[in-house]
Amino acid sequence: MARPLRRLSPSSIRTYERCPQMYHLRYNERIRVPSTAAQLLGSAVHTVIEMFYKEKRDGKALDVEAAFDVLDDALDATLHELDEEGRAEIEELRELGYDLVEYYLDEVAPHVRPHLIEERFSFNVPGVDVPMVGYVDLVDQDGTVIDHKTAASPFPADYLAHDIQLLTYSLGYNALRLGARQRPGQLPLASMLPPVRLDVIVKGEEITYQRLEFRYEQEHLEQYVERVNAVAAGIRTADFRPFWQIREPDPDVCHYCDFNSVCTYRLPASPDEPLEGGESESATP
Ligand code: SF4
Helix, strand or coil: CCCCCCCECHHHHHHHHHCHHHHHHHHHCCCCCCCCHHHHHHHHHHHHHHHHHHHHHCCCCCCHHHHHHHHHHHHHCCHHHCCHHHHHHHHHHHHHHHHHHHHHHHHHHHHCCEEEEEEEEEECCCCCCCCEEEEEEEEECCCCEEEEEEECCCCCCCHHHHCHHHHHHHHHHHHHHHHHHCCCCCCCCHHHCCCEEEEEEEECCCEEEEEEEECCCHHHHHHHHHHHHHHHHHHHCCCCCCHHHCCCCCHHHHHCCCCCCCCCCCCCCCCCCCCCCCCCCCCCC
């Protein structure tokens, strides 16, 4: 069943671009798949960082022990989502979570002066008649829009040139700054956009920190408008084909897809495994 399109978000755009069928399962069928222990840990660390900056902005200090308590509470609140194996995995990851939090508070947080935290935005993209909505993770007092992630390995150096999430956050923060002065359906010039930064805590053998910074140019905004319009048109026309009917089949996309256990279009992991949905079958309802 295709549901009416009421809004877009960086997450819905990225999901559709990765695989329209993935979008269909997540946003139309609303299939819920349990999070992995690693995803829950990343989300718990995110909660600690958010809490830390809210306290810092309000002139209070969240020391490392209090930060560990926040992490524990966030992890404990997710245990009911997991089976026995997942709960055991969380217990193994908890120590890593303490290390990540401690490292972040020591190495990254002192260089951030929080201005806005988890602020909701909404704006319109030219040619699209539903709003783009989301939350800006963090804006520094110097106006830089910051996102933070935990990852198993560093991100590619050119990641921000293609990432739709931080460009949307930058546009979202710009819309917040302009308020009622924002012209409906018009994007600003790229030169007006705040710079962006991605802080990645890399969980390798040793914990390390990667910082990527970027300023947008006009071509990035033009590509953004094209991409968002293409996704909105695909959803409106109920084009939910699996990605391998549109572009180069890559079994890794299915391997890492949250829905691979329920999707009948999942690509086989090896050439010998038969296709479940049939290669010529269309997923378009
Ligand atoms: S398993 Fe593969 S085809 Fe199915 S939704 Fe995921 S990425 Fe798309």
